[in-house]
Amino acid sequence: MEVNVIRLLKKKPLTSTTFPYLVTSDNYRDLASKDVDLVEITDIDQQFYEMLKHTPSKKLGIEITVSKLRATDGQKLAKSIALIKSVHIFTEKYGNQLVLTSGASSVFEMVSGRCFDALLKLCDIKPETYWISLNNWLEHKISMRCYACDA
Amino acid sequence: MPVTLKRRYKRRYILVLCRSSSEELLSITRGKAVNMFGYVLAQKALLKLIDKIGPDLHVIRCRSEFLGEVLCVLTLIDTEHSAVVLDVSGTLRSLRARAVIKKNVLETVLGTSTKS
Numbered sequence: 628m629e630v631n632v633i634r635l636l637k638k639k640p641l642t643s644t645t646f647p648y649l650v651t652s653d654n655y656r657d658l659a660s661k662d663v664d665l666v667e668i669t670d671i672d673q674q675f676y677e678m679l680k681h682t683p684s685k686k687l688g689i690e691i692t693v694s695k696l697r698a699t700d701g702q703k704l705a706k707s708i709a710l711i712k713s714v715h716i717f718t719e720k721y722g723n724q725l726v727l728t729s730g731a732s733s734v735f736e737m738v739s740g741r742c743f744d745a746l747l748k749l750c751d752i753k754p755e756t757y758w759i760s761l762n763n764w765l766e767h768k769i770s771m772r773c774y775a776c777d778a
Numbered sequence: 779m780p781v782t783l784k785r786r787y788k789r790r791y792i793l794v795l796c797r798s799s800s801e802e803l804l805s806i807t808r809g810k811a812v813n814m815f816g817y818v819l820a821q822k823a824l825l826k827l828i829d830k831i832g833p834d835l836h837v838i839r840c841r842s843e844f845l846g847e848v849l850c851v852l853t854l855i856d857t858e859h860s861a862v863v864l865d866v867s868g869t870l871r872s873l874r875a876r877a878v879i880k881k882n883v884l885e886t887v888l889g890t891s892t893k894s
Contacts, residue, residue: 697857701813704854734888735797738853739863745849 633769635665643775649688649768658687664768665690665726671710672703678717686767687723689714692730693738693746711750715757724764725757788842791828791873793835793865793880794852800827800836806859807838811851823848828870831877834884837870 634648639662649664655674657663665688668674678689691711699707711725718725727746729738738746744754796803804827811820823844829837840848845866852861864880867873 693853694857697854697860700856704814735795735862736857736860737862741866742849742853742863745846746853748846749850 633765643773645775647769647772647774651690658689664688667692668714669695671695671707671714675710675714678714685722686764688726688764688768689718689723690726690728692728694730694732694736708750712752715750715752724761725752726761727757787824788868789839790842790845790848791867791870792838792840792845792848792852792863793831793867793873793877794838794861795834795864795884796836796859796861797834798859798861800830802859803827803836803861804838806855807848807851807861810855811847814851814854815847819844819847829874831874832881835864835877835881837873837877842868 632646634646635651636648637651639650640648650662651665651667652660652663653667653669655666655668655678657666658678667690668678671691691714696704696707711727715725717723727743729736731737747754747757794803798806804825808820808825811823811825823840825848826839827836828839831837838848838852849863849866852863855861865873865876867876
């Protein structure tokens with residue numbers, strides 16, 4: 628079983644797989660869905676207040692991509708950074724997990740670990756706490772599933 | 779009479795992977811720093827272009843005090859000129875030594891020659 632690679636799938640597989648996976652969605656209305664593991668917030672500015680109305684299921688990942696932040700500028704970027712902090716508080720309160728990803732489609736869009744730490748500090752999130760909770764969340768998500776044997 | 783050492787500010791050298799030219803990268807970084815943190819911080823960070831290792835690898839220097847802000851700026855540069863921070867070092871010599879290894883890895887990953 629490929630333990631170090633976690634595949635992101637749009638739909639939950641009907642049968643058990645040999646690889647670990649997470650079911651993702653880019654529709655924030657899926658926050659209440661139990662079939663989805665990770666929901667991407669595409670427009671944090673508009674969707675954050677909508678997100679508060681939905682009660683998200685426990686242990687759900689809320690994904691924010693750096694590529695979306697790159698597209699914003701000035702005041703909107705500042706608001707997004709402030710809202711990431713609010714999302715983090717929100718996820719902690721409801722037992723969910725904030726997942727900050729690069730959203731890269733090429734090597735040139737990738738984000739290094741040190742830059743993630745700098746971004747987290749900018750959002751008033753302690754990097755150590757974030758990485759530990761992300762690791763625990765991933766381990767919980769992966770270990771909850773049954774996997775088929777390779778042989 | 780006590781002797782006080784005249785200390786220069788600490789510097790950090792950042793190895794950046796970017797397809798834009800060095801001058802373009804520096805001006806975009808300065809512009810984004812102004813946009814995000816204001817003119818005062820952009821000036822105090824003392825951003826300077828130091829070296830170019832191959833067509834895509836650039837070395838930028840900044841004040842160690844503002845490293846976090848500079849890293850955020852480099853991360854949030856728009857997709858058209860996107861920059862990847864590969865390494866950070868306190869000395870140019872150690873950064874150059876590590877850059878050679880990274881350059882070889884990049885040549886394998888990107889499948890292109892990055893000879894200067």
